[in-house]
Amino acid sequence: xxxxxxxxxxxxxxxxxxxxxxxxxxxxxxxxxxxxxxxxxxxxxxxxxxxxxxxxxxxxxxxxxxxxxxxxxxxxxxxxxxxxxxxxxxxxxxxxxxxxxxxxxxxxxxxxxxxxxxxxxxxxxxxxxxxxxxxxxxxxxxxxxxxxxxxxxxxxxxxxxxxxxxxxxxxxxxxxxxxxxxxxxxxxxxxxxxxxxxxxxxxxxxxxxxxxxxxxxxxxxxxxxxxxxxxxxxxxxxxxxxxxxxxxxxxxxxxxxxxxxxxxxxxxxxxxxxxxxxxxxxxxxxxxxxxxxxxxxxxxxxxxxxxxxxxx
Amino acid sequence: xxxxxxxxxxxxxxxxxxxxxxxxxxxxxxxxxxxxxxxxxxxxxxxxxxxxxxxxxxxxxxxxxxxxxxxxxxxxxxxxxxxxxxxxxxxxxxxxxxxxxxxxxxxxxxxxxxxxxxxxxxxxxxxxxxxxxxxxxxxxxxxxxxxxxxxxxxxxxxxxxxxxxxxxxxxxxxxxxxxxxxxxxxxxxxxxxxxxxxxxxxxxxxxxxxxxxxxxxxxxxxxxxxxxxxxxxxxxxxxxxxxxxxxxxxxxxxxxxxxxxxxxxxxxxxxxxxxxxxxxxxxxxxxxxxxxxxxxxxxxxxxxxxxxxxxxxxxx
Numbered sequence: 001x002x003x004x005x006x007x008x009x010x011x012x013x014x015x016x017x018x019x020x021x022x023x024x025x026x027x028x029x030x031x032x033x034x035x036x037x038x039x040x041x042x043x044x045x046x047x048x049x050x051x052x053x054x055x056x057x058x059x060x061x062x063x064x065x066x067x068x069x070x071x072x073x074x075x076x077x078x079x080x081x082x083x084x085x086x087x088x089x090x091x092x093x094x095x096x097x098x099x100x101x102x103x104x105x106x107x108x109x110x111x112x113x114x115x116x117x118x119x120x121x122x123x124x125x126x127x128x129x130x131x132x133x134x135x136x137x138x139x140x141x142x143x144x145x146x147x148x149x150x151x152x153x154x155x156x157x158x159x160x161x162x163x164x165x166x167x168x169x170x171x172x173x174x175x176x177x178x179x180x181x182x183x184x185x186x187x188x189x190x191x192x193x194x195x196x197x198x199x200x201x202x203x204x205x206x207x208x209x210x211x212x213x214x215x216x217x218x219x220x221x222x223x224x225x226x227x228x229x230x231x232x233x234x235x236x237x238x239x240x241x242x243x244x245x246x247x248x249x250x251x252x253x254x255x256x257x258x259x260x261x262x263x264x265x266x267x268x269x270x271x272x273x274x275x276x277x278x279x280x281x282x283x284x285x286x287x288x289x290x291x292x293x294x295x296x297x298x299x300x301x302x303x304x305x306x307x308x309x310x311x312x
Numbered sequence: 313x314x315x316x317x318x319x320x321x322x323x324x325x326x327x328x329x330x331x332x333x334x335x336x337x338x339x340x341x342x343x344x345x346x347x348x349x350x351x352x353x354x355x356x357x358x359x360x361x362x363x364x365x366x367x368x369x370x371x372x373x374x375x376x377x378x379x380x381x382x383x384x385x386x387x388x389x390x391x392x393x394x395x396x397x398x399x400x401x402x403x404x405x406x407x408x409x410x411x412x413x414x415x416x417x418x419x420x421x422x423x424x425x426x427x428x429x430x431x432x433x434x435x436x437x438x439x440x441x442x443x444x445x446x447x448x449x450x451x452x453x454x455x456x457x458x459x460x461x462x463x464x465x466x467x468x469x470x471x472x473x474x475x476x477x478x479x480x481x482x483x484x485x486x487x488x489x490x491x492x493x494x495x496x497x498x499x500x501x502x503x504x505x506x507x508x509x510x511x512x513x514x515x516x517x518x519x520x521x522x523x524x525x526x527x528x529x530x531x532x533x534x535x536x537x538x539x540x541x542x543x544x545x546x547x548x549x550x551x552x553x554x555x556x557x558x559x560x561x562x563x564x565x566x567x568x569x570x571x572x573x574x575x576x577x578x579x580x581x582x583x584x585x586x587x588x589x590x591x592x593x594x595x596x597x598x599x600x601x602x603x604x605x606x607x608x609x610x611x612x613x614x615x616x617x618x619x620x621x622x623x624x625x626x627x628x
Contacts (some may be wrong), residue, residue, distance in 0.1 A: 004318050011325045028625060030368075032448055112626075155447040168547040171528070171617050173399030173455040251403045252445070284542035287452040288401040291445065 016024050017256055031110035032154045032185040035216035036066035038074065038107070040147045040302050047126070047142060050307045055276075056088075056127045059301070061144055063094070064119035065109040067152075068185025074148030075231040077102040081140045084308055088125035095122070101150050109186060128308050138308045145301040147231035151187030151223050152294040155192065160250070160288050162205040162279035164197045172285045187217025188244055188264070204278025207250060209290060213262065213269040219300035221264055241261075244296040249272040251288045313622055315539065317397045348421035349498040352524035353383040354462045355415070356464065357395075357618045360432070365624055371627040374405055374437035378456050378618075381430035382418035386463045389417045392534050395433050395610025399455035400543040407438045410543035415460055431497035450624040457615060459540035463559075463611045467491035470563070470606040475598035476510035480541070486600040488515070489529065492606070500525020501556055503608050504587065514595040517563075519572075519608060521556060521580060522587040529582055530613035531555040537613050554582040556610040561592050564604040568594045569613075580610065 046060035059078065065071055078087055078101060087100040095103045099257035103122075110117040131138040159174035179193040194210040215221050222230045230240055242264045248255040255273035262271055273292075356379075361378035376397065382388050396412035419429040435512060471486035488510040496502045509516040523529045530536050531552050540547050558580050561569045567620045572592040582588040 004322070006319060008325060011322075028449075030448075037464075080436075153446055155449070159452045163547065169550045169553045170542065171457070171615075173542075173619070175451050224513055249445075251401050280545050283545065284398050284547075286399055286401055287450075289404070289445075289447045289450050291447055293446070 003075065008156045012139045022279070029115045030190065031068045031111055031112065031115055034066060034185055035183045035187050035189055036070065037069075037150050037217060037219070038148055038300055039064050039161055040144060040145075040146055040300065042302060042304050043121075046123075047306050049256055050309055051128050052309050052311050053128050054311070056125060059124040059142060059144070061122045061124055062119060063092075063105075063122055063146065065117040067117070067187070067189075069109045069151045070106075070108045071148045071150065071222065072106045074105050074107070074146060075102055075227075077145045077147065077231070078107055078126075079143040079145065080126070084129050084131060084138055084140050085142070086127050086129060088127060089143050090124050090189065092120050092124065093309050094120045096116075100247045131308050131310055133310070134151040136310050139305055139309060141303055143301050143303045145299060147227070148299065149227060150188075150296060150298045151310045152188050153292070154184035154190070155289045155291045156181065157245050157287050158193070158195050158207075158209065158250070158290045159285055160207050160279065161197055161285035162283040164205070165199065171282055174285050174287050176285075182249075183216060186294070187219060187298055188216060188221060188296055189216045190292055190294070191215060193290070198274070199233050200278055202278065204280065206273060206278045208276045209248065209255070209291050210272040211246065211248070211271045211273065211292060213244065213246070213264060213271065213294065215264055217298065217300070219298050222297040223261070223300065224295050224297045228296060230299065244294050245312065246271045246273070247295075249291045249295045250275055253277050320484065324464050329567055331390055333513075344469070348423060349385045349428050349496050350496050351383060351385075351421075352496045352500055352502055354386070354527075354614050355388060355418070355458050355460055355616055356381040356383050357456055357616055358467060359454075359618065359620045364620070366621060367623045368439065369625050369627040370439045370442045372439060374435075374436040374439055374622075376420070376437070376454060376456075378433045379430055380415055380418065380433060380458065382420050382428040384428065384462065384500070385420045385465070387420050388415060388417070388460050388462070390461065392537045393460035394458075394537070394541070396457045396459075396542055397435055397437075398457065399453040400622070401452065404440050404442075404450055404624070405437045405452075406440060408435060410541070412541060417456060431525060433597060439624055442624065448626065452622050452624070454620045454622050455542070456619070457540070457542055457602050458616045459530070459537050460573065460614055461537065461611070462499055462501075462614045463609060464497050464499035464501045464503065464521075464556075465607070465609045466497045467607040468494050468506055469507060469603045470508055471601060471603055472508075472515050472563070473510040473601035473607070474513050474515075474599055475503060475601075477512070477545075486601055488601070496524065500527060500614055501529055501582075501610060503610075505610075506592040507608060513597050514593065515597060517561075517568075517594075518589055518590045519561070519613060520587060520589040520608060521582060523554070523582055524586075525614065525616070527614055527616040529554050529556060529586075530615055531579065532557050532611050532613050540613065540615055554584075554586070554588075555579040556582065556588075556612040558590070558622060559609040559611050560607060562605075563594055563608040566594070568592050
């Protein structure tokens with residue numbers, strides 16, 4: 001009797017076990033989107049809205065890297081009215097070295113294993129000095145600035161068609177066309193790419209890509225080679241500001257970009273990147289990855305007003 | 313529970329797997345049905361499901377399996393018939409030969425095989441690492457191109473009336489004004505229509521051909537098949553397309569190919585619309601009206617293309 005029940009049970013398993021296999025689903029996280037880099041915000045109450053003169057207080061801010069590039073050597077500075085405030089020290093897990101006025105920091109950006117990017121809390125001990133005995137209060141502004149090297153690196157797929165202008169009767173695998181882009185995980189973005197297939201005197205076809213760049217973030221761009229100058233109190237030169245460097249590769253081949261370093265204006269910031277290697281005219285079209293790397297320094301500030309009150 | 317109930321339950325359990333089997337393809341073969349020369353397909357291509365899947369990682373091999381199905385009436389034989397895979401960057405997906413793969417010999421539809429023969433072509437490629445090259449992902453197109461030799465044979469019955477305007481009251485066997493029934497001939501190029509014009513002692517046949525297969529008609533010849541390769545540096549010229557070679561036009565047992573116009577060195581051109589026509593004449597006809605077979609054979613190369621999207625992601 002028992003055996004019969006076991007047989008029925010086994011047969012039921014056989015029948016239900018023939019369910020179809022589920023197809024493997026690959027889940028992707030696109031970290032190369034957004035126009036943010038380092039983001040900061042003061043915590044409520046730190047600094048407080050009102051502080052008594054000659055007293056200590058805390059300045060606390062949340063700092064996060066919401067772009068796709070790691071920051072390995074950025075600078076944080078606190079600017080105050082030196083007659084009314086002084087800074088004591090910095091505390092944070094992301095700070096590697098500091099003086100009362102500034103600190104060097106490193107913070108990881110977005111990645112597949114960390115899609116939100118790293119964030120940390122910065123705490124600075126500060127103190128107020130005595131205010132003018134004739135005044136009851138004094139309003140002062142605290143400015144916290146992050147100044148850091150950054151990159152916008154991304155890849156996109158482009159059509160390479162060595163046979164665009166001939167009478168060959170080929171069916172194309174892809175069509176050369178304008179590529180519109182939105183954001184690539186950094187404040188400086190490529191907004192569109194115009195591909196062209198140029199025929200050289202040697203009959204070879206050389207792809208050329210015109211990249212249009214724009215500062216989409218809420219900070220200021222500067223030349224990455226001028227970081228020491230820009231992130232300190234040294235005076236700025238015109239050529240330090242709004243400069244980015246551009247590199248590009250098509251498949252394995254490095255493209256020649258002109259200019260390599262471009263001054264960003266409000267509109268029409270163009271860089272042309274061309275392939276030195278050509279393709280023979282009869283070859284069929286194919287899809288290839290275009291990798292673009294834009295290097296720059298970026299600066300972003302947050303401010304808070306506090307009222308220093310005289311102690312009666 | 314008594315023994316009867318148990319046996320009843322067991323019987324139900326045994327019936328369940330049997331009833332869940334999908335019914336096999338049933339083929340109704342009508343005895344004596346020899347009309348396998350139907351349809352407008354030649355070689356049909358298909359990527360088999362998940363072969364490849366729409367996404368793979370860069371630490372995996374690319375496996376593509378393409379089913380090649382001869383759905384026409386002509387056999388496909390010979391090493392010049394080839395299948396190529398292109399459309400992607402060969403520095404990312406490597407190991408796929410640019411010389412392509414031979415299409416296996418496949419019988420066409422026959423009396424004892426009304427579906428035609430099929431086989432699979434397996435292609436393996438190797439994906440290079442994306443992360444080290446700063447490539448976030450790679451979206452590409454896999455384009456499978458089949459280039460093969462084919463033939464169309466049509467043999468409608470045509471009405472020949474050597475005395476079309478006769479005043480005799482005798483009944484005629486057929487009316488030359490009614491067009492012979494054609495339909496399709498089990499090939500991508502079809503003989504669309506045959507219009508008969510009868511004169512005293514003479515007949516004129518306007519024969520129209522059309523590319524109905526959805527692919528490209530190429531001139532015949534091994535050189536053309538080689539240049540059909542998407543990697544071939546010479547490639548196909550516009551003049552290599554849309555020509556069929558007229559092998560024979562036989563009325564009864566007499567070839568009338570020599571009296572067919574316009575042909576360019578034996579080739580009939582299918583114009584930009586994909587269709588073309590020739591007019592073949594025969595004279596020296598006599599006697600009453602009669603039905604006779606008109607056999608038309610054209611040969612050509614054909615190019616069929618299918619595509620599939622593929623996305624390659626970084627494994628790390």
